Amino acid sequence: MARDRKLSADERILWGKVARSTRPMPGKAGALTELDAFLAEAEAAAELEQEKQTPATPTPLQATAPSTAKPSAGVHHPLExxxxxxxxxxxxxxxxxxxxxxxxxxxxxxxxxxxxxxxxxxxxxxxxxxxxxxxxxxxxxxxxxxxxxxxxxxxxxxxxxxxxxxxxxxxxxxxxxxxxxxxxxxxx
The missing domain is CATH 3.30.1370.110 (Ribosomal Protein S8; Chain: A, domain 1)
Structure with a gap:
């Protein structure tokens, strides 16, 4: 497997599940904090890359929208x-x-x-x-x-x-x- 290959979203989810289900061996807690730091960096890099891929120029509809509007990403609505x-x-x-x-x-x-x-x-x-x-x-x-x-x-x-x-x-x-x-x- 290539070292520079990026993990897909499914692979990151699976890795997160595996990482949460494990416990460090006695005396190896330092390696776990290094792993957490690495995962945090990888997540931040993925978010930065995603922001770069989204278009920076607003559409005319977005330009006229009020600035108080909140993004709906991650917001779930109740069932009808x-x-x-x-x-x-x-x-x-x-x-x-x-x-x-x-x-x-x-x-x-x-x-x-x-x-x-x-x-x-x-x-x-x-x-x-x-x-x-x-x-x-x-x-x-x-x-x-x-x-x-x-x-x-x-x-x-x-x-x-x-x-x-x-x-x-x-x-x-x-x-x-x-x-x-x-x-x-x-x-x-």
Whole structure:
């Protein structure tokens, strides 16, 4: 393999999952910080390269847009009410579900990412993610709070079109309906 070859987006996601699932050997924690620094540099270089590839000249429509507008990258919209109602009543099937109860955040992150990638690759559109309400043993719902935040991260952003709290019989506030984005080239 060539040393100067850049990792693809899928390879970076996979490497991130592998890196998060490992622990340093005793006395080797210094090498881990070097790896983290290397990964941070690589990510910054990739972002810089992506910025160079985007056109710098604004289109006439962008020039007239107000400057207070925020970019929508990474922002997911809630499910439309009719879609949520159909899922809740069982008229629109949930094609898969995953239960993250009892997992720590690092485990849940890797498992959820793998689940969503597989569901997306299979062309699924609506899935259920059960995070739990987190009210037992003094916990304040770490996964309930963390999972929606993860959805704005690059590894999740392209997979998810929208999400919203589930209906009571599907877990209520301890679960999320997720609409996966369409695969590239797939027709609506």
């Amino acid at each position: 009410k009719p879609v949520k109602r159909k899922i809740a009543k069982g008229r629109l099937a949930l094609e898969a579900r995953i239960d993250l109860h009892g997992l720590v955040q690092s485990q849940a992150h890797a498992i959820l990412l793998d689940f969503l990638i597989r569901a997306h690759e299979r062309g699924m559109r609506h899935v259920l993610v059960i995070t739990g309400k987190g009210s037992s043993m003094g916990s304040e719902g770490a996964l309930k709070r963390a999972v929606p935040l993860w959805f704005s991260k690059p590894e999740f952003r392209y997979l998810i079109s929208s999400y919203e709290s589930a209906a009571q019989h599907h877990g209520g506030e301890g679960a999320l309906y997720i609409r996966l984005s369409r695969r590239h080239g797939e027709r609506p």
